[in-house]
Amino acid sequence: MTTQAKTIGVLTSGGDCAGLNAVIGAIARHAVDSYGWRVLGITDGTLGLTHTPRRYCELRPERLSAPLLHSGGSFLGSISHGEPDSEQRLVDRKQAFADGAEKLGLDALIAVGGDGSMRILHELCSYARLPMIGIPKTIDNDVRETERAIGFASAVQVVSDALDRLQPTAASHHRVIVVETMGRSAGHIALHGGICGGADAILIPERHLEIESVVTHIRRVFSSGRRHALIVVAEGVRAQVSTLKAFESVGTWLAMELEKRSGIEARCTTLGHLQRGGSPCAEDRRLAAIFGLRAVELLAGGSADRMVCWTKGAAHDVPLQDVIKGPRTVEKNCSFIAAARSLGIWIGEE
Ligand code: F6P
Numbered sequence: 001m002t003t004q005a006k007t008i009g010v011l012t013s014g015g016d017c018a019g020l021n022a023v024i025g026a027i028a029r030h031a032v033d034s035y036g037w038r039v040l041g042i043t044d045g046t047l048g049l050t051h052t053p054r055r056y057c058e059l060r061p062e063r064l065s066a067p068l069l070h071s072g073g074s075f076l077g078s079i080s081h082g083e084p085d086s087e088q089r090l091v092d093r094k095q096a097f098a099d100g101a102e103k104l105g106l107d108a109l110i111a112v113g114g115d116g117s118m119r120i121l122h123e124l125c126s127y128a129r130l131p132m133i134g135i136p137k138t139i140d141n142d143v144r145e146t147e148r149a150i151g152f153a154s155a156v157q158v159v160s161d162a163l164d165r166l167q168p169t170a171a172s173h174h175r176v177i178v179v180e181t182m183g184r185s186a187g188h189i190a191l192h193g194g195i196c197g198g199a200d201a202i203l204i205p206e207r208h209l210e211i212e213s214v215v216t217h218i219r220r221v222f223s224s225g226r227r228h229a230l231i232v233v234a235e236g237v238r239a240q241v242s243t244l245k246a247f248e249s250v251g252t253w254l255a256m257e258l259e260k261r262s263g264i265e266a267r268c269t270t271l272g273h274l275q276r277g278g279s280p281c282a283e284d285r286r287l288a289a290i291f292g293l294r295a296v297e298l299l300a301g302g303s304a305d306r307m308v309c310w311t312k313g314a315a316h317d318v319p320l321q322d323v324i325k326g327p328r329t330v331e332k333n334c335s336f337i338a339a340a341r342s343l344g345i346w347i348g349e350e
Contacts, residue, residue, distance in 0.1 A: 008299065009049075009101070009109045010059065011042035012074040013117035017139045017151025017276050019284035020074040020112060026292025027110055028059035035300055040104055044077035045117075046124065049100030050093040056104060070279045098128035106130060108304070110295045114138035114149070118307060119324040131304030133295045134320055139275050142186035142327035145318040146309035150291065153283035155182070155275040156192045162271055163197025163230055170228040176218055176258055176266040180251025182275050183234035186329045189275065191336050194232035194345065201229070202340055203254070205236030206330045207348035214254075215261045217346040222264060231258075290315045 010027050012020050024041060031037040042048035043055035057076075068075070082090045101109070108131040111121040118134050125132035136143040139155035159181055170177040179199075181190045187204020194202035200221050203209050214231070221229045231254065238250035255266035280288070287310065294308040294315045306317045330337065332350050340347045 007038040007105045009040050009042050009106045012078040013045040013113035015080045016074050016078050018154035018280035019150040019288045021068045021071050022285050022288035023292050025064050025068045026289050029061045030296045032061050041076045045079040050096040054100050072278045094127040097124045101128050101130050108299050112137050115143045115327050122320045133298050134307035135291045141188040144323045144328045148310040150287050154281045155189050157281050158275045159193025160196035174227040176229045178231045178251045178255045178268040180270040184236050185327045187234040190232045190234035199230045199232045201231045201346035203233040203237045209240045
């Protein structure tokens, strides 16, 4: 496909995050103003194509309101799970997706999603023979082949702000406050947020949690004269705690365990979906602008089955095949691990 692409679809897929509306706006603006394409915003991720009647809206830049740039969520809607039938069995919607794309006359699709969405959409688009360009978004920042995904910086800001607010109350009551962040299989949010917010310990899924070693570290903090501490734990660390029940949070468990072992009062704050909502920070708006531009340029140049990415301080693009090999976790020799250590933060063992 080349610049002849006249009608393109845009959808957001997977868990939402800050910056989605900004990137949808950037795509529409450039595709319409620079190429005269028709841009259709698909409602609720793939559901807008697989359900009958198809749900979409034409994205006309002049109709897109200015608050789009700084609004949270996805005004198109998103889905973060498959579509079960009435008996809760997952249904193969490839043909329905292909039919939907044909019905709308799509020549190409720009999909804004995380690593799971890239894999699923790559499969759907290959089946439908629909050229696809991916744009990475996820607060978890775990999409392969890109150093940054839209939404990550805003989520890190939430964690950092939360720690700023929790530090004085921890200090007033001489407590340990544990902050649980999102991050199912990767600890990027916890690592970056913990460094920015001055945590004393950061626990991530990629590194071993040794509870006694955390207790020793916190005792050392207290005996040094500072009678409070902050700990950040990523939700994915729960996989290392075999006794946790499905509904129990790893942060609450950690606070209780610390209190029991050290005698120091501890509390837990779980940030949850706060990390996904709210206005995108400046960095996410910049990424949205540059990723939107590059995605449209790729389609205009005839590229397909690629994802835009951010590496070494600039936007590039990579084959989707390289992206869909599973999540990008925190590397053991990552410079932020070294930075955490240099700041005296307990970061666990490899
Ligand atoms: O966006 C990714 C993520 O934030 C994970 O860290 C988290 O486990 C998940 O989404 C929760 O998503 P939901 O509550 O929408 O199922």
